[in-house]
Amino acid sequence: MRVLNYEEVINKLISFIKDKVNETKAKGVVIGISGGVDSATVTYLAVNALGKERVLGLIMPYYKNKDLDDAILVCKTLGIKYKVISIKSIVDEIEKSLGSELDHISKGNLMARTRMILLYAHANSRNYLVLGTSNKSELLTGYFTKWGDGASDYAPLINLYKTEVWKIAKVLGVPERIINKKPSAGLWEGQSDEDELGITYRQLDEILYRLIDLKMEKEKITEELNIPHERVEYVESLILKSEHKRRLPVGPEI
Numbered sequence: 001m002r003v004l005n006y007e008e009v010i011n012k013l014i015s016f017i018k019d020k021v022n023e024t025k026a027k028g029v030v031i032g033i034s035g036g037v038d039s040a041t042v043t044y045l046a047v048n049a050l051g052k053e054r055v056l057g058l059i060m061p062y063y064k065n066k067d068l069d070d071a072i073l074v075c076k077t078l079g080i081k082y083k084v085i086s087i088k089s090i091v092d093e094i095e096k097s098l099g100s101e102l103d104h105i106s107k108g109n110l111m112a113r114t115r116m117i118l119l120y121a122h123a124n125s126r127n128y129l130v131l132g133t134s135n136k137s138e139l140l141t142g143y144f145t146k147w148g149d150g151a152s153d154y155a156p157l158i159n160l161y162k163t164e165v166w167k168i169a170k171v172l173g174v175p176e177r178i179i180n181k182k183p184s185a186g187l188w189e190g191q192s193d194e195d196e197l198g199i200t201y202r203q204l205d206e207i208l209y210r211l212i213d214l215k216m217e218k219e220k221i222t223e224e225l226n227i228p229h230e231r232v233e234y235v236e237s238l239i240l241k242s243e244h245k246r247r248l249p250v251g252p253e254i
């Protein structure tokens with residue numbers, strides 16, 4: 001992987017958040033806090049940039065599980081204002097209105113989009129910005145809900161791979177138990193990013209870095225990482241399949 005000076009990267013991320021809030025004359029930022037490492041890291045950065053008074057956390061569980069405790073831990077440790085809003089009744093009501101049960105992916109996406117609606121309702125009414133938590137590994141593979149968790153005003157981690165977010169989280173002092181837990185979108189019980197993607201973030205990031213940043217030939221990547229060629233082809237296919245998620249909607253040239 002690339003060698004980064006993490007202190008320097010953190011300073012850049014903090015300045016970025018400060019600059020965007022100043023430029024837009026926003027009063028603060030609102031962040032969806034899940035109990036996972038991406039949202040914890042963004043929240044730590046935001047507090048460093050703006051102070052705890054200008055950061056609002058929204059904890060929006062569908063399920064009742066340990067993630068809720070971890071999300072509260074982030075908010076309490078940092079001393080920010082936060083609200084816990086269960087999205088269960090909202091999501092279930094929308095599903096009911098459809099007249100038939102949703103498959104688990106569609107229902108998960110509905111959860112992510114419901115959170116987006118609540119984040120923007122808070123941002124609109126308070127003149128706040130929505131800070132997103134997507135990272136480069138998720139962005140490139142399309143591992144996010146289009147217009148759901150993928151939607152935000154600014155996404156400080158968007159140019160950092162997941163394995164780099166883990167390092168930043170450590171330097172920032174994010175609680176170890178949050179850094180060490182298995183990444184999960186939490187859209188259904190037992191969901192795991194690495195199981196669903198079918199690859200570990202360590203291997204995924206090594207491949208993405210070579211394909212995207214170094215623009216290496218696939219054969220060379222296979223050789224250098226000493227992995228089956230299908231692994232590299234698979235990652236490339238994820239990138240190609242998700243192109244539509246990385247742009248605004250397009251129409252015909254007139």
Ligand SMILES: Nc1ncnc2c1ncn2[C@@H]1O[C@H](COP(=O)(O)OP(=O)(O)OC[C@H]2O[C@@H]([n+]3cccc(C(=O)O)c3)[C@H](O)[C@@H]2O)[C@@H](O)[C@H]1O
Pocket residue numbers: 105108109112138142143144145146148149184185186187193196244
């Ligand atoms: N080629 C194309 N050109 C333009 N639009 C296209 C398209 N193909 C699909 N679409 C549209 O995109 C939709 C599919 O995209 P989308 O709705 O996102 O749904 P989809 O990509 O099927 O599912 C989202 C994936 O992201 C994962 N996820 C979601 C949320 C959070 C996290 C996390 O890590 O926290 C992970 C989730 O587990 C699942 O694997 C289609 O229903 C269609 O409307």
Ligand SMILES: Nc1ncnc2c1ncn2[C@@H]1O[C@H](COP(=O)(O)OP(=O)(O)OP(=O)(O)O)[C@@H](O)[C@H]1O
Pocket residue numbers: 031032033034035036037038039040058059060061062115133149182183184185186193
């Ligand atoms: N229960 C929740 N309450 C509030 N926000 C949530 C919740 N679940 C998901 N989100 C939002 O959706 C984002 C995407 O989830 P994702 O799982 O990728 O990140 P994470 O949970 O912060 O870290 P990890 O990927 O390691 O689990 C979260 O960072 C958070 O902003």
Ligand SMILES: [Mg+2]
Pocket residue numbers: 034035036037183184185186
């Ligand atoms: Mg998560």
